[in-house]
Amino acid sequence: MKTIFVTGGAGYIGSHTVLLLLESGYRVKIYDNLSNSHLEAVKRIERLSGKSVEFIEGDIRDTDRVANALQGSSAVIHFAGVKAVGESVSNPLKYYDNNVLGTIELLKAMKQSEVKKMIFSSSASIYGNPQYLPIDEQHPINPTNPYGRSKFMLEQILRDIYDTNRGYSFGILRYFNPIGAHPSGEIGEDPQGIPNNLLPFITQVASGKLDKLRVFGNDYDTPDGTGVRDYIHVMDLAEGHLRMLEKLDDNSFDIYNLGTGRGYSVLQIIKTFEKVNGINIPYEIVSRRAGDVPVSYADVSKAQKELGWRAKRGLEDMCKDAWRWQLKNPKGYRSSM
Numbered sequence: 017m018k019t020i021f022v023t024g025g026a027g028y029i030g031s032h033t034v035l036l037l038l039e040s041g042y043r044v045k046i047y048d049n050l051s052n053s054h055l056e057a058v059k060r061i062e063r064l065s066g067k068s069v070e071f072i073e074g075d076i077r078d079t080d081r082v083a084n085a086l087q088g089s090s091a092v093i094h095f096a097g098v099k100a101v102g103e104s105v106s107n108p109l110k111y112y113d114n115n116v117l118g119t120i121e122l123l124k125a126m127k128q129s130e131v132k133k134m135i136f137s138s139s140a141s142i143y144g145n146p147q148y149l150p151i152d153e154q155h156p157i158n159p160t161n162p163y164g165r166s167k168f169m170l171e172q173i174l175r176d177i178y179d180t181n182r183g184y185s186f187g188i189l190r191y192f193n194p195i196g197a198h199p200s201g202e203i204g205e206d207p208q209g210i211p212n213n214l215l216p217f218i219t220q221v222a223s224g225k226l227d228k229l230r231v232f233g234n235d236y237d238t239p240d241g242t243g244v245r246d247y248i249h250v251m252d253l254a255e256g257h258l259r260m261l262e263k264l265d266d267n268s269f270d271i272y273n274l275g276t277g278r279g280y281s282v283l284q285i286i287k288t289f290e291k292v293n294g295i296n297i298p299y300e301i302v303s304r305r306a307g308d309v310p311v312s313y314a315d316v317s318k319a320q321k322e323l324g325w326r327a328k329r330g331l332e333d334m335c336k337d338a339w340r341w342q343l344k345n346p347k348g349y350r351s352s353m
């Protein structure tokens with residue numbers, strides 16, 4: 017049985033992927049410093065899967081600790097990182113330190129332990145302002161903030177390692193906008209403080225934790241004036257990692273967009289959430305947010321063709337599952353403490 021080493025595996029996307037890995041017969045080691053997650057997520061993954069997970073609390077910048085923990089693993093799925101675009105603008109060093117330096121230390125540890133396969137969480141934010149739609153993997157790269165730049169720097173670092181060392185295999189997955197939760201409502205996204213992303217914001221308004229949603233701009237050149245994004249159910253995203261893992265061989269470098277290929281506006285999300293959950297979401301239109309692009313959605317044909325993967329869940333599932341998670345866990349994972 018293969019052991020997969022999952023950095024950031026207690027986090028939002030990591031926890032859903034770990035669950036699928038266990039259900040698919042892999043052994044999993046989670047390595048996470050819990051800076052943006054809770055041990056409770058790991059306990060719930062174990063409960064849902066009926067299997068145990070080895071959890072190692074540690075920082076990816078601690079090379080020796082990672083190298084030790086990596087022993088016996090056949091591949092790394094690397095989710096660990098910080099991800100708030102706004103914070104990356106005000107505190108770029110945190111992003112270059114945690115994401116870029118952290119991944120370099122992880123790569124050194126992989127070299128020491130002779131683990132040569134990695135799936136890396138990249139982001140659609142590296143494309144910057146779309147020059148054409150849908151965005152395919154050949155689209156020019158032009159990140160507009162330090163977070164996006166940290167991801168692109170890492171893609172380049174991985175490419176350089178691949179080009180100069182035989183036997184490495186990298187799968188780079190550029191996620192669009194993951195939302196939703198496991199249908200059980202047991203694991204989901206648990207942001208600290210005021211959420212940066214739309215769906216957690218909506219669910220917190222729906223539950224009365226926040227009084228209204230702020231919609232940034234209704235004067236974009238889109239059908240209803242609000243921003244359009246490619247939202248993907250986190251379970252579909254998790255399945256994409258499994259397909260990628262199956263494809264990693266002893267010498268490969270692949271990049272795939274993971275999205276649905278469809279764009280939805282902020283108002284469409286609000287309306288769908290209200291309809292499927294029978295809840296009213298009060299909102300106000302405020303001015304555009306600096307750095308937001310009007311429209312972004314993926315061309316996902318490469319992942320469909322080469323990974324045999326496509327997103328199966330629709331917007332209604334995303335909204336229902338996100339709300340079930342919020343209802344069952346009004347204070348996120350702290351609800352069960």
Ligand SMILES: NC(=O)c1ccc[n+]([C@@H]2O[C@H](COP(=O)([O-])OP(=O)(O)OC[C@H]3O[C@@H](n4cnc5c(N)ncnc54)[C@H](O)[C@@H]3O)[C@@H](O)[C@H]2O)c1
Nearest residue numbers: 024027028029049050051052053075076096097099137139
């Ligand atoms: N959620 C999104 O919208 C999105 C979109 C595109 C890409 N990504 C990328 O996907 C990955 C996972 O995102 P997520 O939404 O699950 O985020 P998350 O914050 O829920 O998960 C990240 C996990 O990494 C851990 N971590 C952070 N820094 C660490 C370090 N130095 N050492 C060890 N552990 C560390 C955190 O404690 C957390 O459990 C990130 O790399 C993120 O940049 C996310």
